[in-house]
Amino acid sequence: QLQLQESGPGLVKPSETLSLTCTVSGGSINSGSSYYWGWVRQPPGKGLEWIGHIYFSGSTYYNPSLQSRVTISVDASKKQFSLKLSSVTAADTAVYYCARLEYKSLFDFWGQGTLVTVSS
Amino acid sequence: SYVLTQPPSVSVAPGKTARITCGGNNIGSKSVHWYQREPGQAPVLVIYYNTDRPSGIPDRFSGSNSGNTATLTISRVEAGDEADYFCQVWDTSTDHPVFGGGTKLTVL
Secondary structure, three states, X not given: OOEEEEEOOOEXXXXXXXXXXXXXXXXXXXXXXXXXXXXXXXXXXXXXXXXXXXXXXXXXXEOOOOOOOEEEEEEHHHOEEEEEEOOOOHHHOEEEEEEEEEOOOOEEEEOOOEEEEEOO | OOOOEXXXXXXXXXXXXXXXXXXXXXXXXXXXXXXXXXXXXXXXXXXXXXXXXXXXXXXXXXXXXXOOEEEXXXXXXXXXXXXXXXXXXXEOOOOEEEEOOOEEEEEO
């Protein structure tokens, strides 16, 4: 069974860069042409928001509302993919999830999520 | 961009049927996926492509999609079904996924 686990700091200062890593176990990160690896977040009291996703080859797709601040990268040899979000503000406080995305459809496996708080 | 609307909360007594709706413009023309998220847990796919159920998901969970509304139906509701439920589609106009705001199911 595929498992995903987020890791990274739970507290980030305003204007700094949020960095999270997702480690994949129970399967390969280059597990076939149909799968991508994505990040989704949920701010307190709000719905889920897609941040972006990456193919194992490195092709990336970002939410236009975050594109100027987001970088997603992948290290297939370590079975990890990462999220960097720069110039964070309190509005970036959220639970961040990593997930596997089936091409242009659904998220079939998710991590448990990690709360990141932006505060000085 | 495409907007999905869910009721913030639904309450149901044990053993009864819960219906959670997901509204969107002509959503019946799209494939809708549903996720269950229990507190502190990873979201779990419970219905995909409108009506299909992943292995391990009880047949008490079913889905439908027509017109401007998709519905997740949970029959014979149990206390363990208490969770947040989210709908999701792929927005072909922007070529990215869109989520509903989520519905908290409370079992009375």
